[in-house]
Amino acid sequence: MGAPPDPAQVSDQEEDGGGIPGDGVDNANGTMQPSQKLPGRLLNIPLSNVERLRSTLSSVSLTELIELVPQLRSRSSTSADGHPDKKKLFSVQDFFRYAEFEGKRFFEELDRDGDGQVTLEDLEIAMRKRRLPRRYARDFLRRTRSNFFSKSIGWKQFLSLMEQKEPTILRAYTTLCLSKSGTLHKNQILTSLKSVGLPANEDNAAAMLRYLNADSDGSISYGHFRNFMLLLPSKRLEDDPRNVWFEAATVVAVPPPVEISTGSVLKSALAGGLASALSTSLLHPIDSMKTRVQASTLSFPELISKLPQIGLRGLYRGSIPAILGQFSSHGLRTGIFEASKLVLINVAPTLPEIQVQSVASFCSTVLGTAVRIPCEVLKQRLQAGIFNNVGEAIVGTMRQDGPKGFFRGTGATLCREVPFYVAGMCLYAEAKKAAQHVMKRDLEPWEIVAVGALSGGLAAVVTTPFDVMKTRMMTAPPGTPVSMQMIVFSILRNEGPIGLFKGAIPRFFWIAPLGAMNFAGYELAKKAMIKDESESRE
Structure with a gap:
C-alpha cells in the first residue's frame, strides 16, 4: 500500500498553495478543477x-x-x-x-x-x-x-x-x-x-x-x-x-426461530430418495459381487472368473428390495437431516457448522437405517443365492426366523451406517471447502460430483469391517444363532485381520458413485428443484 x-x-503543500497531482485542486485559488x-x-x-x-x-x-x-x-x-x-x-x-x-x-x-x-x-x-x-x-x-x-x-x-x-x-x-x-x-x-x-x-x-x-x-x-x-x-x-x-x-441477542418449512423438508427427502434409488439400480451388480465375496471364501479374482456362470440376471438378484429400501431410507434420512439442522439452529445457534452436520447426520442415519434393514436382509439373502425371488425370501425368513429375522444384523448395520454417513458428510463438506480454497472459485457441478465420489469411497473403505460382519450375519443359514462377536472371532481365526476387509475394492467402486449421487447428487437435485420453483413463480 x-x-x-x-x-x-x-x-x-497546503501553505504553498500546492496540491497532490491529480486531486483536482487548483494551485492558485484552492478550488477544484471541473475536469477532475x-x-x-x-x-x-x-x-x-x-x-x-x-x-x-x-x-x-x-x-x-x-x-x-x-x-x-x-x-x-x-x-x-x-x-x-x-x-x-x-x-x-x-x-x-x-x-x-x-x-x-x-x-x-x-x-x-x-x-x-x-x-x-x-x-x-x-x-x-x-x-x-x-x-x-x-x-x-x-x-x-x-x-x-x-x-x-x-x-x-x-x-x-x-x-x-x-x-x-x-x-x-x-x-x-x-x-x-x-x-x-x-x-x-x-x-x-x-x-x-x-x-x-x-x-x-x-x-x-x-x-x-x-x-x-x-x-x-x-x-x-x-x-x-x-x-x-x-x-x-x-x-x-x-x-x-x-x-x-x-445482552446476548436471541435470533428468531427458524421456520421449518414442510415443503423444503419434503423436497429434500424426495431429492435424496431419487438420487439414492437411481444410483442403487445402476450399481446393484457391483454390490452383488461384493456380497458374494464377503459371504463366501471366494477371493475377488475368483469371483470375476465365475461371472459368466452367474450372468447378468444373477447379478441383479435382490435389486427390487434394494431399490425400495434405498429410496425409502435415504429419502427419510435426508428429510430428517434437513429438519434436524433447522432444529439445531434454533436450539443451539452458536454450534459450529461441522457439529450441526454431525449431530443431524447421526440422528437421520439411525432412523433411516432402521427402515431399510428388512429390505437389506431380503436383498442380501437373494444375492447370496439362499432364495430365488422376493416372495420366497419373505416367506422363508418369516417361517424360519420369525419377525425378528428381518432385523438380523441391525447392530452391525448401524455400526457401519452411522460412521459412514457421519464421516462421509463431514468429509464431503470439508473436501468441498478445501477444493474451493485451492481453486479460489465455486466448484462446477462435475467437480462437486467428483468430491462426493471420493468422499464416499474413502468412507466406505474405512467402514468395510462392519460391512463384512453385517453380510455374514444376514446371510447365515436361517435359524442359526449369530452375533457380532462370533463373526469377528471366526474371521480372525480362519482368515486373519485381512478378512475383515474382504470386498473393500468392489465396495469402494460401488460406494464411490453412490457417494457422488447421495452427497453431491442430492445437493444438485435440491438446487434444481429450488431453481424450477423460483422460475415458475417468475
Missing part, C-alpha cells in the same frame, strides 16, 4: 493512520464530513462554485484514506485463511465472536456477493458495500458524545448512555469498550465503531447506535 505521506510535507474526479482518485493515494485523521479535525469536524462525504462521492464534473476550500479537501482526503485502510484491515481479519475471499463460515465466526445473530452472516453475504451463486466475497465487493454505508455510519458516529479528538472514552460512553436513558454504570461502559476492542489507552475510534456497524443489516443502521451498541455488548 505504500507508506502514509509525511504530515509536514502535506502541511507545506476527486472521489475515485482519493483512494489511490497511500493510506493514512488514525493519528493523521485526528490531526485534520482542526480543519474540518466530523459533522462537516457527514455533508462532504456524500457530496464528493456524487459529484464528478461540475463547476467550481460551491466546492469546499483546500483545507477541507485535504481533511476529507485523509478521511477516505483512513476509512479504506481500516476497512482493508478489517477484511483481512475476516479472511481467516488469507486467500483473499471471505466465506459464509468466516462471517458466521465473526458474528459469533461479536454475539450477533447467525442470520446476519447470510444477510451480509447476500448483500455483498457479486452474483447469486457466489459463496464468497472479495475485497472489491467488500469495499463497494463499505462505500455505500459510509455516510450512514459516519452520521451515526457523530450522534455519540465524542471527545475533541473524535474518539470515545469511558466518560463519553457514560454520557451517551445517560442521554438515551440506558443504564449508565462502570460495568456497562467497560463492556462496551471491550466489545469494540478498545485501544490500549481505552479509547474507541471511528474505525472500531465502523467495523461493528458494517456487519449489521441495513435496517439496524436506522436504529439509535447507542442502543445497538449497548444491546450487542451487554
Whole structure:
C-alpha cells in the first residue's frame, strides 16, 4: 500500500498553495478543477493512520464530513462554485484514506485463511465472536456477493458495500458524545448512555469498550465503531447506535426461530430418495459381487472368473428390495437431516457448522437405517443365492426366523451406517471447502460430483469391517444363532485381520458413485428443484 505521506510535507503543500497531482485542486485559488474526479482518485493515494485523521479535525469536524462525504462521492464534473476550500479537501482526503485502510484491515481479519475471499463460515465466526445473530452472516453475504451463486466475497465487493454505508455510519458516529479528538472514552460512553436513558454504570461502559476492542489507552475510534456497524443489516443502521451498541455488548441477542418449512423438508427427502434409488439400480451388480465375496471364501479374482456362470440376471438378484429400501431410507434420512439442522439452529445457534452436520447426520442415519434393514436382509439373502425371488425370501425368513429375522444384523448395520454417513458428510463438506480454497472459485457441478465420489469411497473403505460382519450375519443359514462377536472371532481365526476387509475394492467402486449421487447428487437435485420453483413463480 505504500507508506502514509509525511504530515509536514502535506502541511507545506497546503501553505504553498500546492496540491497532490491529480486531486483536482487548483494551485492558485484552492478550488477544484471541473475536469477532475476527486472521489475515485482519493483512494489511490497511500493510506493514512488514525493519528493523521485526528490531526485534520482542526480543519474540518466530523459533522462537516457527514455533508462532504456524500457530496464528493456524487459529484464528478461540475463547476467550481460551491466546492469546499483546500483545507477541507485535504481533511476529507485523509478521511477516505483512513476509512479504506481500516476497512482493508478489517477484511483481512475476516479472511481467516488469507486467500483473499471471505466465506459464509468466516462471517458466521465473526458474528459469533461479536454475539450477533447467525442470520446476519447470510444477510451480509447476500448483500455483498457479486452474483447469486457466489459463496464468497472479495475485497472489491467488500469495499463497494463499505462505500455505500459510509455516510450512514459516519452520521451515526457523530450522534455519540465524542471527545475533541473524535474518539470515545469511558466518560463519553457514560454520557451517551445517560442521554438515551440506558443504564449508565462502570460495568456497562467497560463492556462496551471491550466489545469494540478498545485501544490500549481505552479509547474507541471511528474505525472500531465502523467495523461493528458494517456487519449489521441495513435496517439496524436506522436504529439509535447507542442502543445497538449497548444491546450487542451487554445482552446476548436471541435470533428468531427458524421456520421449518414442510415443503423444503419434503423436497429434500424426495431429492435424496431419487438420487439414492437411481444410483442403487445402476450399481446393484457391483454390490452383488461384493456380497458374494464377503459371504463366501471366494477371493475377488475368483469371483470375476465365475461371472459368466452367474450372468447378468444373477447379478441383479435382490435389486427390487434394494431399490425400495434405498429410496425409502435415504429419502427419510435426508428429510430428517434437513429438519434436524433447522432444529439445531434454533436450539443451539452458536454450534459450529461441522457439529450441526454431525449431530443431524447421526440422528437421520439411525432412523433411516432402521427402515431399510428388512429390505437389506431380503436383498442380501437373494444375492447370496439362499432364495430365488422376493416372495420366497419373505416367506422363508418369516417361517424360519420369525419377525425378528428381518432385523438380523441391525447392530452391525448401524455400526457401519452411522460412521459412514457421519464421516462421509463431514468429509464431503470439508473436501468441498478445501477444493474451493485451492481453486479460489465455486466448484462446477462435475467437480462437486467428483468430491462426493471420493468422499464416499474413502468412507466406505474405512467402514468395510462392519460391512463384512453385517453380510455374514444376514446371510447365515436361517435359524442359526449369530452375533457380532462370533463373526469377528471366526474371521480372525480362519482368515486373519485381512478378512475383515474382504470386498473393500468392489465396495469402494460401488460406494464411490453412490457417494457422488447421495452427497453431491442430492445437493444438485435440491438446487434444481429450488431453481424450477423460483422460475415458475417468475
